[in-house]
Amino acid sequence: MELTNHEKLTLIKLAEMKRGDVRELVERTGLDQVAVMRALLGLKSKGLALLHEKGYRVVVPTDTARVYAEKGLPERRALALLVERGSARLSELSEVLSEDELKPIVGLLRKEGWANVRKDGELVLEVTEKGKAAVGTERPIEKALSLLVERGEVPLEEIQKLVPVKELKRRKIAEEDSKTERIVEITPEGEALVAKGIELREEVSTLTPELIKSGKWREVEFRRYNISAPVKAVHPGKKQPYRAFLDKIRRKLIEMGFIEMTVESLIETQFWNFDALFQPQNHPAREWTDTYRLKYPESGHLPDEALVERVKAAHERGIAGSRGWGYIWSPERAMLLMPRAHGTALSGRQLAKGVEIPGKYFTIQRVFRPDVLDRTHLIEFNQVDGFVVGEELNFRHLLGILKRFAVEIAGAKKVKFLPDYYPFTEPSVQMSAYHPELGWVEFGGAGIFREEMTRALGIDAPVIAWGIGIDRLAMFKLGIDDIRYLFSYNLKWLREAKLVW
Template sequence: MELSYQEKLTLIKLNEVKKAGFKDLVDRIGLDQVAVMRAVLGLQAKGLAKLHERSEKVAVLTETGRKYAEIGLPEWRALKVLKEKGKATLEDLSSVLNEDELKPIVGLLRREGWVNVGKEEGRLVLEITEKGLSAGERPIDRALRLLAERKIVPLSEIEKLVPVKELKRRKIAEEDTVTERLVEITPAGEELVKRGIELKREVSVLTPELIKSGKWREVEFRKFDIKAPVRRVYPGKKQPYRAFLDKIRRRLIEMGFIEMTVDSLIETQFWNFDALFQPQNHPAREWTDTYQLKYPKSGHLPAEELVARVKAAHEHGGDTGSRGWGYVWSPERAMLLMPRAHGTALDARQLAGGVEIPGKYFTIQRVFRPDVLDRTHLIEFNQIDGFVVGEDLTFRHLLGILKRFAVEIAGAKKVKFLPDYYPFTEPSVQMSAYHPELGWVEFGGAGIFREEMTKALGIDAPVIAWGIGIDRLAMFKLGIDDIRYLFSYDLRWLREAKLVW
């Protein structure tokens, strides 16, 4: 039977006493606690020793209890003043009690029957009673003395004097659990020691010094049991959802996409709706579907030339041949401020600011929408928006990009597309993927930007675009069935969540 140096030493020392408390065994061996515990567990696995553990609930003296043991409980200090004066006000007692002790003192003294309480000249007066004059040691005093002597007392012993909840209420003691460990050698362990154990220095690393000096012949090399139980270690790592977003961003950049960034979460309705050719009377612009800022209420519009083109597109279609929406466009409505409702607002900003043709752009942004919180909905969530602009793009290109997102990035097995409607795309499509727990889950919408939008923003080429709920993609990749878990404080999930590709 192969034993490590620590196991041999532990077995020899344990054989001297046959049975010992773990702390006593540590002192006897002279190694640190971790090394001794590892040796004991190794010996137990080999049938040479037994480790017995017994847990017991105890009362532990607090700092407040220690102070009371030195200067006396508040009621005894108050009673001392009353014995000297016969009567005392709360002001008189404040010389021996602090503010926290003074508040409950009247109730304490009355409950013991040590005082009568009355009023004189509008002030509360305490008068000592015969019972107060002859007061002697109580169970709580004996419990405090016992705690002061031993610091830790078994609950079964302390509750013979006073309920532990009373000591906890008065902050004299706290309840805790202690585990006592006892190590015992087995007959097999005794027999092995009797046959003789040779102790040789054990090393885990073959150093140049050992080779040069020849001492490697005199030592034993430690053998490691890779199946031995060890404490689980949770190394520092990124929050799983944060890591997922970073890898999505890196994958898109590797695919040649350019990231669109913005500093503020607040947007004007011009960029969030008007620049996207969404009419000002559309129900999605009302308080039931979007948040609005109370203060400041309005922002600023961009360059007049751009605003004029957007206005013309809304009112009569601009130079696209469209009839537009046929209403009088309001710049005041367009200036209203709101938390961004979708990342597509950044598409409009990027297109208006100029793009490469052909070009690919994306953004991952936090967006806000009034909704009912449940397993698949949040009111504050992340969205990945993007577009590709090029002279020869078709709807088939868009479907191919969307499917690649769902299958390669989210890991979805089944994907389907349904016709949809958005004011700023034509044709439009909704993408859904199958989740094993939730069934078919809608990821987002996509389409080809309408000319009324792109031409007003200065672009004269087809633009395919999409807006996808990246949180729902993460649900697939991280294997969860509740979207709220992405922002969870559950340490177990944060520690054990699987790494994403």
């Protein structure tokens, strides 16, 4: 039976152990763990060794746990201060607590029954009899903390007997991890082979010029390669998954004949972000609750006077048969600067600059809106905006394009359209697609640009347009249920996420 040098050494040391943990075998052989595992799998395939693997979960301490082990849990430090003084204002607890520890402290103390709370200008905490009696006692969470810091890792079942792991994770004291226990034992066939005697010879994996010239190649043993043996995982360089997705969307649209609209700055005047799109200056979306503003510089410049006059006329008196919005348009308001709130601003710029008729245009832009950060919403996100201009276009063409986006690009199985309203399109539509985890998710809005907008920008042909949250498209394609993961620093996800189309 032919064995590699590593297999021979591993078998000899295993015969001394009979049975034991792979880590002990690694120490005895002096080889690294990957080499020992490769040798064991070779021995197992030859019937000379048995390898038993069992997965289990462990709990490991965080840096926060080590700080708490040294200084004490926040509620313990707060209790010590309250016992010393009898009562204390919430602000006084900052003497022993950090700003982050101060926020949940009232809830922690009340949960334990260690303090009563009253309001006297600010919150005042008074120690209770139960709080005084708790001094010097050790709670289960403190036992778990000591155990974790002392041992470094503790089996999940052992910690669960003291305190629920979700409570430790909530307080950022511990994290869960997966471990694999590997026990190896020699078979009777392996013992018999070792008893016969195994000769260890120098083994090489590469035939070098020096070996040939010296003639030493006759004395060494060449290692055979087992191409089915497991090797250490290699993580080659690749594009961030979401970045790769955006690049492929861009390439797909260009292949479909779309022309990309580009701009260097993320800052826009309200003229291009709102006014040129026939959005009135008193519209609520232009207020601070829905739109960011630039603090410095506060204002930019308007484009050429003729264009500004047409836009002003559309707002005040109306064009193309419209009565407009019926207010006095303010150039000062239009000059205010802001981080771009939607990619449609670039559509307005392109239409004013001039377009081919028929023509197709798109842009992928970073946009900014005040919002509540959660699994389907971001404050800073990407949109793919575009429009098609042509003499014979209608609403059915628009619905066809939107459905193709959702089905072919995002991989959505079910799509639905709902009536909607936007100041610059009529008719308008909202598109939603079904996500298996999140249910129906809104992708974006679309419609036919109003003539009050297109005529003011110099276009006398129907224009169908859309603005789609491409981050949500990526959620479907990459199979994730939290939009924040697109910008994650999680190395495991970044390494394992597949580059998809």
